[in-house]
Amino acid sequence: MSESPKKLYIKTYGCQMNVYDSEKMADILGPHRYELTDDPTSSDMVILNTCHIREKATEKVYSEIGRYQSLKKERTAEGRQFILAVAGCVGQAEGGEIIKRAPYVDIVLGPQAYHKLPEMIERATRAFHINQMDKKKGKEYRKDKIVYADFPVESKFDHIPAVSDNPRVSAFLTIQEGCDKFCTFCCVPYTRGAEYSRPVGDIVAEAKRYVALGAKEITLLGQNVNAYHGISQSGQGVWGLGPLCLELSNIEGLERLRYMTSHPKDMDDALIQAHGDSPKLMPFLHLPVQSGSDAILKLMNRKHTVAFYEEVIQKLRHVRPDIGFSSDFIVGFPGETEKDFEDTLSLVERVQYGQAYCFSYSRRPGTPAAGIETQVDEEIKKERLQRLQTLIHAQQESFNQSFLGKSIPVLFERQGKRADQYLGKSPHMQSVHILSNGDNIMGQVHEIKVIEAFDNSLKGELQ
Ligand code: SAH
Ligand code: SF4
Ligand code: F3S
Numbered sequence: 001m002s003e004s005p006k007k008l009y010i011k012t013y014g015c016q017m018n019v020y021d022s023e024k025m026a027d028i029l030g031p032h033r034y035e036l037t038d039d040p041t042s043s044d045m046v047i048l049n050t051c052h053i054r055e056k057a058t059e060k061v062y063s064e065i066g067r068y069q070s071l072k073k074e075r076t077a078e079g080r081q082f083i084l085a086v087a088g089c090v091g092q093a094e095g096g097e098i099i100k101r102a103p104y105v106d107i108v109l110g111p112q113a114y115h116k117l118p119e120m121i122e123r124a125t126r127a128f129h130i131n132q133m134d135k136k137k138g139k140e141y142r143k144d145k146i147v148y149a150d151f152p153v154e155s156k157f158d159h160i161p162a163v164s165d166n167p168r169v170s171a172f173l174t175i176q177e178g179c180d181k182f183c184t185f186c187c188v189p190y191t192r193g194a195e196y197s198r199p200v201g202d203i204v205a206e207a208k209r210y211v212a213l214g215a216k217e218i219t220l221l222g223q224n225v226n227a228y229h230g231i232s233q234s235g236q237g238v239w240g241l242g243p244l245c246l247e248l249s250n251i252e253g254l255e256r257l258r259y260m261t262s263h264p265k266d267m268d269d270a271l272i273q274a275h276g277d278s279p280k281l282m283p284f285l286h287l288p289v290q291s292g293s294d295a296i297l298k299l300m301n302r303k304h305t306v307a308f309y310e311e312v313i314q315k316l317r318h319v320r321p322d323i324g325f326s327s328d329f330i331v332g333f334p335g336e337t338e339k340d341f342e343d344t345l346s347l348v349e350r351v352q353y354g355q356a357y358c359f360s361y362s363r364r365p366g367t368p369a370a371g372i373e374t375q376v377d378e379e380i381k382k383e384r385l386q387r388l389q390t391l392i393h394a395q396q397e398s399f400n401q402s403f404l405g406k407s408i409p410v411l412f413e414r415q416g417k418r419a420d421q422y423l424g425k426s427p428h429m430q431s432v433h434i435l436s437n438g439d440n441i442m443g444q445v446h447e448i449k450v451i452e453a454f455d456n457s458l459k460g461e462l463q
Contacts (some may be wrong), residue, residue: 013049
């Protein structure tokens with residue numbers, strides 16, 4: 001076998017947790033002599049880290065898998081191994097089905113199994129060599145496929161290298177996985193499994209390592225991040241997200257803290273108060289409500305009412321008056337009437353979001369809502385989606401306009417196309433671009449004055 005490092009290409013779909021997982025998969029494979037590349041055609045292994053949340057997302061994965069069929073054929077003809085792995089939520093949901101549909105896939109693994117990758121690669125490599133030898137002897141090509149879509153007993157977090165040495169100004173840190181909420185439209189409880197919280201000590205240690213590597217901002221991740229309930233550092237008792245945020249706020253050098261995605265029902269008073277007590281907790285919260293109709297929220301099994309949601313928003317605004325919000329909305333959930341939809345529009349009018357993501361309801365096999373008979377017509381869904389998006393768009397624009405002329409602190413994360421252009425984020429998650437005065441401001445927080453506001457970004461100048 002060649003001693004030179006092998007090339008690994010990872011394509012990530014879906015949510016931030018997949019971004020974090022992709023990084024960890026690269027970390028795990030580093031010691032096995034896999035180096036990341038941006039070019040799939042020259043790679044020795046491709047991992048597609050997939051998302052199952054909507055039908056379109058899943059179909060995208062299948063068309064992407066198809067693109068590697070000819071590469072695989074070419075390589076096999078040359079006697080070289082090329083491994084195609086499907087990881088993530090489609091891997092979990094579809095398991096062996098993927099190999100039935102696309103037999104040239106070698107490995108399928110769910111999001112809880114990525115620490116098993118080296119073992120799976122070893123098996124795939126062994127199978128490849130045996131197949132090659134058999135082929136020379138004129139024997140039929142055997143398929144040896146590896147599928148790992150169980151939920152392993154041990155936690156993947158105990159098996160992954162502690163931290164990537166890849167410096168990041170803004171780092172993701174998964175603190176919680178899985179979901180026990182079972183919203184009737186959602187596949188996540190089935191793809192990510194039951195809720196699990198990492199111990200406080202492990203999170204603090206990982207956060208400190210990111211900061212030592214230069215991170216100024218950490219975003220705590222979880223499918224249901226504010227359901228967090230991890231064992232405390234002393235081993236006595238369990239902490240919620242509020243105390244965890246306060247603890248992490250003590251890390252010197254860390255300037256900004258965020259968390260996502262939260263469920264309204266789990267916004268407890270300690271977490272709300274943390275927004276008042278820690279200036280490091282940024283004043284922008286993604287708090288998905290999905291619908292503004294109590295009847296639909298009930299059918300969705302969201303476990304809260306519209307009034308409860310607005311009360312949470314009000315409490316947050318009380319402790320942190322400058323806080324802004326974003327949300328996810330689903331339009332055309334089975335049974336949604338025009339009146340239900342108008343209730344969603346009214347809620348949006350009352351809250352005034354800084355940003356929001358609107359989705360047309362997509363039937364996910366195996367979820368309770370997929371079986372409801374009163375599915376909404378596609379045309380109606382499309383029309384409602386457009387109306388909601390128009391409203392959200394207008395709010396986003398006026399939210400950004402309200403910053404015009406103001407001075408805001410921006411964390412600069414990237415250099416733009418021009419060498420003197422820098423891109424960063426405001427406390428309210430707005431993308432900000434500026435032209436620097438020649439100094440390198442990467443990784444720093446600077447006060448800037450907003451000189452132009454667009455629907456998706458702000459233009460500023462250094463103060
Ligand atoms: N855990 C988060 C969100 C996870 S999925 C929460 O509880 O809010 C991200 C978003 O995808 C959801 O908020 C929802 O708006 C959307 N989504 C999930 N399932 C969907 C489906 N079947 N059809 C359309 N949108 C869906
Ligand atoms: Fe899905 Fe609901 Fe869990 Fe969010 S809270 S991941 S929408 S089941
Ligand atoms: Fe998609 Fe799985 Fe995230 S379904 S949204 S990648 S948890």
